[in-house]
Amino acid sequence: MSDADLKQTNNGVAPAGAPLDVRPRVHGEAMDGPTDPALRDFGHNVTDPTAPPVPQADPLLIGSEQPAGILVDDGPPVLGAGTSSIGGGRARIGDRIFVSLAQAAGGFIILLVVLVGAFLLWDAIPAIRDDKVNFFTSRDWLVTGATKGEAFGMVGLLWTTVLISVFALLIAVPIAIGIALFVTQYAPSRLARPVAYVVDLLAAIPSIIYGIWGITVLAPKLTPVQDGLSSALGWIPLFKDRNVPVGTVFNGSIVLAVMVLPIVTSISREVFERTPRPNIEAALALGATRWEMVRIAVLPFGRAGVVSGAMLGLGRALGETIAVTLVVRTAGNGAPFDWSIFGKGQTFAARIATGGDALFAHPGPFIAAGLVLFVLTFVVNALARSIVSRGEFPS
Amino acid sequence: MTTATAPSLRSASSGLAGRRLKNNLATVLVTSCFLIALVPLVWLLWTVVSRGWSTITTSSWWTGDQRLVPDWHTSGGGVLNAIIGTVEQVLICSLISVPVAVLAAIYLVEYGRGRFRSAVTFMVDILTGVPSIVAALFIYALFIIKFNAQFSGLWVSFALVLLMIPVIVRTTEEMLKLVPNELREASYALGVTKWKTIARVVLPTAFSGILTGVVLGIARVAGETAPLLILVHYNPTKNSNPFNGDQASLPSFIFHEFPNAGNSASATKNPFTGQAETIKNYAAGRMWGAALTLIIIVMLLNLIARLVARRSKVSQ
Numbered sequence: 001m002s003d004a005d006l007k008q009t010n011n012g013v014a015p016a017g018a019p020l021d022v023r024p025r026v027h028g029e030a031m032d033g034p035t036d037p038a039l040r041d042f043g044h045n046v047t048d049p050t051a052p053p054v055p056q057a058d059p060l061l062i063g064s065e066q067p068a069g070i071l072v073d074d075g076p077p078v079l080g081a082g083t084s085s086i087g088g089g090r091a092r093i094g095d096r097i098f099v100s101l102a103q104a105a106g107g108f109i110i111l112l113v114v115l116v117g118a119f120l121l122w123d124a125i126p127a128i129r130d131d132k133v134n135f136f137t138s139r140d141w142l143v144t145g146a147t148k149g150e151a152f153g154m155v156g157l158l159w160t161t162v163l164i165s166v167f168a169l170l171i172a173v174p175i176a177i178g179i180a181l182f183v184t185q186y187a188p189s190r191l192a193r194p195v196a197y198v199v200d201l202l203a204a205i206p207s208i209i210y211g212i213w214g215i216t217v218l219a220p221k222l223t224p225v226q227d228g229l230s231s232a233l234g235w236i237p238l239f240k241d242r243n244v245p246v247g248t249v250f251n252g253s254i255v256l257a258v259m260v261l262p263i264v265t266s267i268s269r270e271v272f273e274r275t276p277r278p279n280i281e282a283a284l285a286l287g288a289t290r291w292e293m294v295r296i297a298v299l300p301f302g303r304a305g306v307v308s309g310a311m312l313g314l315g316r317a318l319g320e321t322i323a324v325t326l327v328v329r330t331a332g333n334g335a336p337f338d339w340s341i342f343g344k345g346q347t348f349a350a351r352i353a354t355g356g357d358a359l360f361a362h363p364g365p366f367i368a369a370g371l372v373l374f375v376l377t378f379v380v381n382a383l384a385r386s387i388v389s390r391g392e393f394p395s
Numbered sequence: 396m397t398t399a400t401a402p403s404l405r406s407a408s409s410g411l412a413g414r415r416l417k418n419n420l421a422t423v424l425v426t427s428c429f430l431i432a433l434v435p436l437v438w439l440l441w442t443v444v445s446r447g448w449s450t451i452t453t454s455s456w457w458t459g460d461q462r463l464v465p466d467w468h469t470s471g472g473g474v475l476n477a478i479i480g481t482v483e484q485v486l487i488c489s490l491i492s493v494p495v496a497v498l499a500a501i502y503l504v505e506y507g508r509g510r511f512r513s514a515v516t517f518m519v520d521i522l523t524g525v526p527s528i529v530a531a532l533f534i535y536a537l538f539i540i541k542f543n544a545q546f547s548g549l550w551v552s553f554a555l556v557l558l559m560i561p562v563i564v565r566t567t568e569e570m571l572k573l574v575p576n577e578l579r580e581a582s583y584a585l586g587v588t589k590w591k592t593i594a595r596v597v598l599p600t601a602f603s604g605i606l607t608g609v610v611l612g613i614a615r616v617a618g619e620t621a622p623l624l625i626l627v628h629y630n631p632t633k634n635s636n637p638f639n640g641d642q643a644s645l646p647s648f649i650f651h652e653f654p655n656a657g658n659s660a661s662a663t664k665n666p667f668t669g670q671a672e673t674i675k676n677y678a679a680g681r682m683w684g685a686a687l688t689l690i691i692i693v694m695l696l697n698l699i700a701r702l703v704a705r706r707s708k709v710s711q
Contacts, residue, residue, distance in 0.1 A: 178428025206618020319526020
């Protein structure tokens with residue numbers, strides 16, 4: 001049977017009594033299909049001699065041979081789809097206005113970030129030029145609001161900012177991973193949602209309240225911990241006792257750790273939830289304990305997500321202002337550089353926030369500090385996002 | 396053969412106990428992580444409630460301002476000056492942020508193509524990470540330095556816009572993505588134009604989700620303190636004009652009371668009457684009271700956001 005024959009048979013009226021051969025064909029040879037005519041005819045009982053003849057469409061044509069109501073192009077205009085001439089002009093203008101509004105909103109956001117960088121740079125450059133010491137290598141901060149002859153450098157601020165944030169992350173990340181594992185792998189599903197909600201509540205508390213709680217309630221309780229750590233590890237400069245009972249960088253780190261915990265937790269939770277079910281089940285089927293399953297299936301899968309969550313937490317910690325300002329004591333102008341986490345210190349954000357009259361009189365040095373902070377958080381956040389978008393875990 | 400299997404068998408049998416021990420240890424550790432996170436939450440909430448409760452239940456707290464309360468050992472007054480400032484600043488901020496953010500999210504989900512789209516996405520991410528003090532410094536550099544403007548609540552609102560936009564863009568984006576494509580296609584098939592489809596079909600479907608984002612954004616900026624330190628001064632008197640003059644808000648109220656909150660009570664002699672008196676510290680009570688007020692507002696907003704999200708037509 002050639003293709004032409006097939007066409008002929010299907011196009012014409014089925015000969016009465018002769019069953020229509022509709023078995024699938026390979027190179028013109030009929031394949032053996034089901035012998036039941038009802039199945040073979042796909043429910044259309046064209047073999048019934050009493051039935052009126054059913055016209056068969058050409059199988060090579062989609063739809064019937066008669067033109068239907070749909071035309072793709074030419075012919076009279078079809079209503080709708082934005083191509084209509086009836087009211088279409090107005091609709092297109094509406095569309096165009098809407099698109100440009102939406103684009104403008106997106107452009108506004110880009111402009112905003114560019115402006116932030118540009119304005120900080122604009123005011124920071126002359127201030128850095130007038131600086132009596134090298135801004136990028138000096139540890140001094142002798143700023144009183146005079147427009148000329150001030151000495152200020154970023155090294156001390158940078159050290160405290162990085163130290164306090166990194167230490168906060170060292171505390172927060174393991175706990176966040178633990179909570180994320182608890183919510184996704186350990187807790188019964190009835191409990192998982194409330195637990196996640198409770199951790200999210202930590203993010204809802206305003207940072208100034210963390211600040212007043214941290215310095216008046218938490219810090220005094222941490223004094224013995226501090227003393228214990230510094231007497232055990234005091235031979236390392238990082239943990240040297242500085243005899244500051246409350247208001248140390250260490251206190252600030254603990255408060256920051258609590259504050260970044262919900263961010264790191266929620267991102268880790270999201271990636272752990274996406275661990276492919278087959279991986280988990282394969283691990284369990286091989287006889288792995290729950291912990292071994294987590295170690296071989298969940299953790300490797302979520303690693304990139306956890307890292308990016310930690311980076312986002314780091315970005316938050318670097319820029320946190322008021323809690324750090326309230327909790328960590330300032331060493332004061334011209335105090336010697338201190339490596340220890342049990343000493344006083346000041347971060348970029350806290351320095352700007354406590355600028356006060358000096359800032360209002362001559363904001364240059366503070367804007368320079370703000371610029372460094374902006375660049376720092378920009379880099380950290382961009383890194384975090386690039387890890388996410390590199391596709392190491394589906395986002 | 397025997398030398399190879401014997402030790403592996405032995406290690407398997409002793410390993411079983413070891414593996415079980417490790418597994419139990421991990422379970423305990425993971426569970427305790429959650430309990431550790433509970434400690435600061437409960438501790439902090441308990442501190443704020445127990446120390447602030449007696450203040451916020453006094454009669455003048457919700458109706459008075461701090462005009463007649465000159466120092467830390469004077470009682471009375473209320474938080475109205477701060478509440479008005481917070482409400483107005485957040486309201487102005489929302490009026491600017493919400494349209495921009497929702498439109499930007501619509502662009503990203505419905506229209507965005509190519510380079511411009513990825514640039515907008517990237518900038519939203521960067522904006523998410525901009526520290527509040529940097530946002531405040533930017534507004535300071537732009538308006539106070541360049542345009543020589545006077546301090547007012549308006550500049551705080553502007554700084555808060557930078558912090559609020561990314562929160563709303565992110566949530567709205569997620570919600571718009573959840574709107575099933577079939578709805579859009581059905582609308583196009585009926586001949587509705589794209590922008591009308593978005594305005595009449597997509598946005599109403601995602602409405603409660605977007606509202607959740609807005610409420611979360613409000614909760615995020617209501618407790619923001621940094622802009623208040625460099626863009627406006629604290630004002631003990633009620634000032635309901637955000638465009639002119641100093642204005643208090645709840646975080647700056649707390650920050651204002653903080654330096655005196657640690658002063659201790661003492662017994663003194665009244666210089667006029669010569670009678671013995673006790674000086675009591677009321678600043679601490681006011682500070683914790685304002686903190687409790689702020690927490691109540693923020694938690695209420697969060698609760699509203701949760702309830703609205705639960706009624707959402709599109710779900711996760």
